[in-house]
Amino acid sequence: MxxxxxxxxxxxxxxxxxxxxxxxxxxxxxxxxxxxxxxxxxxxxxxxxxxxxxxxxxxxxxxxxxxxxxxxxxxxxxxxxxxxxxxxxxxxxxxxxxxxxxxxxxxxxxxxxxxxxxxxxxxxxxxxxxxxxxxxxxxxxxxxxxxxxxxxxxxxxxxxxxxxxxxxxxxxxxxxxxxxxxxxxxxxxxxxxxxxxxxxxxxxxxxxxxxxxxxxxxxxxxxxxxxxxxxxFDGPLRRTALLAPHGGAEPGGGPGGFQINKTAAYAGIDPAETGDEAWRLVVTGRTGIVRLSRADLLRMPLNSAALPIACVEGWSTSDQWWRGVRLRDLAALAGYDDAPDVLVESLQRHGAFRRAALRANQVRDPLSLLALYVNGEELTPDHGHPARVIVPAAPGVLNTKWVARLTFGELR
Incomplete structure (x- = not known):
């Protein structure tokens, strides 16, 4: 036995x-x-x-x-x-x-x-x-x-x-x-x-x-x-999510009072690079290289979209009101009537997804923006000032913050 x-x-x-x-x-x-x-x-x-x-x-x-x-x-x-x-x-x-x-x-x-x-x-x-x-x-x-x-x-x-x-x-x-x-x-x-x-x-x-x-x-x-x-979910249920990342409460209030995974400090963003005088968006495509200041972008047609940010960690924001230039308009500026794929590069120095690629269907969607404002105010540094990408139905990491360069065309 x-x-x-x-x-x-x-x-x-x-x-x-x-x-x-x-x-x-x-x-x-x-x-x-x-x-x-x-x-x-x-x-x-x-x-x-x-x-x-x-x-x-x-x-x-x-x-x-x-x-x-x-x-x-x-x-x-x-x-x-x-x-x-x-x-x-x-x-x-x-x-x-x-x-x-x-x-x-x-x-x-x-x-x-x-x-x-x-x-x-x-x-x-x-x-x-x-x-x-x-x-x-x-x-x-x-x-x-x-x-x-x-x-x-x-x-x-x-x-x-x-x-x-x-x-x-x-x-x-x-x-x-x-x-x-x-x-x-x-x-x-x-x-x-x-x-x-x-x-x-x-x-x-x-x-x-x-x-x-x-x-x-x-x-x-x-x-x-x-x-x-x-x-x-939106509404009162968000306060019950005590075990979700960032807890059940919204981080602060005001137009920028929604979740942040990577702060500007964590990403290694130098404030001197993001000032209106220093920052330029580099757009590359058929027409060559175009450099746009924030003032140049503001002179282009601006559009709005109410979109959430949803991350792989399982958390999402409620719908936020974003305002900026459509990605397909920037593709047209680069010489494309039908927007192609785009490579988005960020100023960030630390963390993953300093570069992210978007498919042509994402670039062409009228809700896809290079956002300059959120909820009626300029983007805060932690939310990607001076400009960030926001795309409907895309994982949060593809909504690149602190955008420095957009390269349209075949990705290699």
């Missing part, structure tokens, strides 16, 4: 909650939720227009995993706010379900022998990839949402490759286990305990029912949902 004091013994695990029904319910919830997470993650990848490589996507060696099916649209203008909001909020809300699921199956991670056959060995390896990949993806995702970049390397490729490893193991596991999970959930009574069963052979007295435990897990998910989701 195995030593009951060791985790390799079934008798070591005494909780009466573990069993096929409890594990199957959690597994089916994760089956639906993680599928949505993977799809919205692919959507987020597409929103960066990775075909504009190597400017927007510098993921090394992605090969077939970096397939790119379509150009990211600009309408509806709140599209990225919705898709990335679902991705991040759902990911956070699923954390209690994931932890409960891992807790329910932890005895299998210690089961001996490690492999009874080749098929069993492959199943154990896929289980390790599933557990390790899941913990990696959720952990890096939460750290990124909270702006804690403590992981080695860039979040973008780490999360990208981790997602493919995790989802491949997840699909294999789902194909093997979903039929049995459905039978377990439908069953009116539990079968007698068999070899390898998750139920303990000598359970402790129950202190809560399995349905009660599920209510506890569900309550934890609802709590996380309620303290995160508000960042994707």
């Amino acid at each position: 195995s030593d009951q004091r060791l985790p390799t013994s079934p008798g070591f695990w005494r909780s009466p909650l573990r069993g096929p029904w409890f594990t199957s319910v959690l597994g089916l919830v994760l089956l639906a939720g993680i599928t949505v997470l993977f799809v919205t993650g692919l959507v987020s990848y597409a929103a960066y227009n990775p075909g504009l490589s190597p400017v927007n996507d510098q993921t090394p060696g992605k090969g077939l995993l970096g397939f790119y099916l379509f150009t990211w649209p600009t309408r509806p203008y709140w599209l990225y706010r919705l898709t990335q909001g679902v991705h991040v909020t759902l990911g956070i809300a699923l954390i209690p379900v994931l932890l409960a699921k891992l807790w329910s199956v932890v005895p299998r991670l210690f089961a001996l022998p490690p492999a009874r056959s080749l098929a069993h060995a492959l199943e154990r390896i896929s289980l390790l990839l599933l557990v390790g990949g899941g913990l990696f993806e959720f952990t890096t995702g939460v750290l990124n949402v909270q702006l804690d970049y403590v992981f080695p390397g860039s979040f973008y490729p780490l999360h990208f490759y981790g997602a493919w490893v995790f989802f491949a193991a997840f699909l294999a596991h789902a194909a093997l286990k979903t039929p049995a999970a459905l039978r377990n959930v439908r069953g009116l009574r539990e079968r007698p305990r068999a070899e390898g069963d998750l139920r303990s052979p000598r359970p402790d007295p129950p202190t809560v029912s399995r349905r009660g435990a599920l209510w506890l897990v569900g309550g934890g998910s609802l709590l996380l949902l309620g303290t995160t989701a508000g960042r994707d």
Whole structure:
């Protein structure tokens, strides 16, 4: 008889909650939720227009995993706010379900022998990839949402490759286990305990029912949902987003009182470069090089657009009123009747996305602006003074601040 004091013994695990029904319910919830997470993650990848490589996507060696099916649209203008909001909020809300699921199956991670056959060995390896990949993806995702970049390397490729490893193991596991999970959930009574069963052979007295435990897990998910989701809405709900980046309150008031990820000081912006006398926007295209001062831009037709900023971290602003020169008008100034792709370069010295590329459809959209004002006032230094790009439905990092140069035409 195995030593009951060791985790390799079934008798070591005494909780009466573990069993096929409890594990199957959690597994089916994760089956639906993680599928949505993977799809919205692919959507987020597409929103960066990775075909504009190597400017927007510098993921090394992605090969077939970096397939790119379509150009990211600009309408509806709140599209990225919705898709990335679902991705991040759902990911956070699923954390209690994931932890409960891992807790329910932890005895299998210690089961001996490690492999009874080749098929069993492959199943154990896929289980390790599933557990390790899941913990990696959720952990890096939460750290990124909270702006804690403590992981080695860039979040973008780490999360990208981790997602493919995790989802491949997840699909294999789902194909093997979903039929049995459905039978377990439908069953009116539990079968007698068999070899390898998750139920303990000598359970402790129950202190809560399995349905009660599920209510506890569900309550934890609802709590996380309620303290995160508000960042994707306007109005009073924003004040409930206590766990979202920047908390539930708006940073200050006035026309510039909305979220800022990178301040001018963090980005290394020298105030001497952004003064009206010193700053010039360099526009390059068929007509050669044109240098425009802020006064030159103000003499061009100005247009307004009410657009949010939505970031990969899952937060978004409410709609802000931007006013400036349409990007397609600047493309016309550079000699293009039909606006092409554009490379946008910033004055910033620190941080990612000092250069960003936009597709022609984004440049041509009448709501896409080189903004000079927001909410009736000049841009503040932290919001990109003297000029920033604002594009409908684009990830926040593509709405480049402190713009120095626009290069229209084929990107190389």
